[in-house]
Amino acid sequence: MAVTGLFPAATQRPQPGRERRNAPRVKTIIPVTIQVTTPGGERAFQGRGLDVSVTGMSICAPQPLDVGDVVWISMAVLRHDVTLGAKVMRCQPTKKLGRWSIGVMFEQSTAVDQLLIREFFEQEYRRRLPSV
Numbered sequence: 001m002a003v004t005g006l007f008p009a010a011t012q013r014p015q016p017g018r019e020r021r022n023a024p025r026v027k028t029i030i031p032v033t034i035q036v037t038t039p040g041g042e043r044a045f046q047g048r049g050l051d052v053s054v055t056g057m058s059i060c061a062p063q064p065l066d067v068g069d070v071v072w073i074s075m076a077v078l079r080h081d082v083t084l085g086a087k088v089m090r091c092q093p094t095k096k097l098g099r100w101s102i103g104v105m106f107e108q109s110t111a112v113d114q115l116l117i118r119e120f121f122e123q124e125y126r127r128r129l130p131s132v
Contacts, residue, residue, distance in 0.1 A: 025053040026124040032059055034102075035072040047102070049075060054118050056086065056105040064100045065091050073104060077120045082113045 030049040035042070047061035057073070065071065069088040074081065085108030094101050106117070 024125075025051040025056075025058070026121060026128060027051050028124050030075055030077075032057075033074040034059065034061060034065070035074070036065060036069055038069070049073075050101075052117070052121055052124070054106075054114075054121050056089070056103065059102045059104065060094065061100050061102055062098060064093075065102055067091060070107075071104065073106075077116045078123070080112075080116050082109075082116050084109045084113055084117065 028049060028051060030052070032047050032049045033044055034047055035044040043063075045061060045063050047059045050058045050060055059073070065088045067088050067090060071086050071088060072083055073086050074083045076082070084106045086104035086106050088102060089105050090101075090103040092101050093099070109117070
């Protein structure tokens, strides 16, 4: 069962000229599958999540998407398959020819998937803290 509205911080609009992210992100590399439905049909392709937060992620992918596209992002998180509905917030070419940097904001998930993303984020964040 899909649940909407689980990412309340993601619905707040930032002021112009300010950082658009509403939550801290951590660097990671995680394989993802991006599925998008357009008037031309449905397509799916592989990418890599490069950073993640509880409200969104940045993905490196071999195909561009349009800002505003609604996509489904699937990935293995903490030994579970997670699928999140997301909205494309930005898409720009990378320095590496044939690759695109895509920023998505999570908008829809199950309660379990949301919990897994939050636990994954916290685990990655703790892993990167300097040891004392």
